[in-house]
Amino acid sequence: MSISDSGSEHPIVIEDPVTSRDNEVRPFRIEGMDVRGRAVRLGTVAQQIIAAHDYPDPVARILGEFLALAALLGSIIKYDGIVTLQAKSAGPLPMIVTDFTRVQEGIGHLRGYMSVDETKLAHYGKDPSFHGLIGSKEGGYLAMTIDQGSDMERYQGIVDLKGETLSDIARTYFKSSEQTPTEIRLTSDRDPVTGHWRAGGIMVQYLAHGEEGRERTFVRETDDEWGRASILMHSVTKEELLDPALDLDRLLYRLFNEDGVRVFDPWRLIAQCRCDRGRLLGVLRQFSADDIDHMTENGKISVNCQFCNKTYEFDPDDLSGDADTGPGPSAGAVH
Ligand SMILES: [Zn+2]
Known part of the structure; x- marks a missing residue:
């Protein structure tokens, strides 16, 4: 057992050392209950991803919540791979995409x-x-895809964008796709002091018949145990989910200390795009000379990565078949 903050007045059961207060997912279990959960806190990772674009605040807030949800879902998968959340609607936000790349156990790129x-x-x-922006007013759907490489099956679950919040939609998703009673809260906002974007979230899931290997049903969903866990989780405030001075362990202790909460190895989250100069060059080389001509402006072709907003410039002469792949790393490109 180790406690990261010696100033903490209420030590909690910690199985692994705490190393970071922001940009992590913390899995946990409430003692004596068939309830497991996860909490996420994004600081610089949210800021880095959101601030690369010039989104109006109310819209950026939604992206922050998507990032928090992607981190919660991505850290559940058991093998290296990519979890993608994609929302499409006819409203003012036609497309929202976030993804979580599980680089290795305990590390995810967002x-x-x-x-x-x-x-x-x-x-x-x-x-x-x-x-109004993406809820039921305009229709649409949220797709969650898990891609674990060519030798593994691709999984996709879809849910209608119906709800007052992204948390509502995520809850419906878990209920219909996973048949697991789930309560979830997601939030994102600017830090009142620094103005930097932050995001946070917490979810609890009820293992209605205990651990894996036994049939899970909704029979006990109304059980006191699950009701109590949900109420405690929902007592969390937006401020608590985002507060840089309140790390996730202390937050979990604050919420569940009456029953006891056990935390497990955290996941470290990093803002990291998968765009790659070599791969873009490969794509450009498949265009015809005519197309290349149309794309060329002032002797250069510019390609912008929608995710990180980075611009890559290419010399049209480099696109003719056997040219060198140009500067920058081309190895390690991930689909
Ligand atoms: Zn990029």
Whole structure:
């Protein structure tokens, strides 16, 4: 047992050393209950991903929540791979994409972007609701894809974008796709002091018949145990989920200390895009000379990565078949 903060007045059961307070997912279990959960806190990772774009605040907030959800879901998969969340709707935010790459046990890379229809967005006023932007008003769906490489099966689950919040939609997803009673809270906002983006979230899941290997049903969903765990989880405030001075362990202790909470190895989250100069060059080389001509401006071809907003420039002469792949690493490109 080790405690990272010697100033803590209420030590909690910790199985592994705490190394970081931001940018992590912390799995946990409530003692004596068939309830497991995860909490996530994004600091610089949220800031880095969101600030690469020029989104209006109410819209950026939604991307922050998607990032928190991607981290919670991505850290559940058992093998290296990519978990992608993609929301499509006819509203002012036609597309929101976030993904989590499980690089290895305990480390995940996050990235994300959204497309914004400024004309439609203008109709929603200064403080549009989630419901108005991508909720049921405009229809649409959220797809969750797990891709664990060519030798593993690709999995996709889909849920309608119906709900007042992204948390509502995620809850529906778990209920319909995973048949696991789940309660979840997600939030994102600027830090009131620094103005930097932060995001946070927490989820609890009820293993209605205990651990794996036994049939899970909703029979006991109304059980006191699950009801109590849900109520405790929902007592968390937005401020607590985002507060840089309140690390996840202390937050979990605050919420569940009456029953006891056990935390497990954290996942470290890193803002890291998968775009790659060598791979882009490979794609460009498949275009015809005519197409290349059309794409060339002032003697250069510019390609912008939607995720991280980085611009790559290519010399059209490099695109003819056997040219060198140009500067920058081309190895390690991930699909
Ligand atoms: Zn990129």
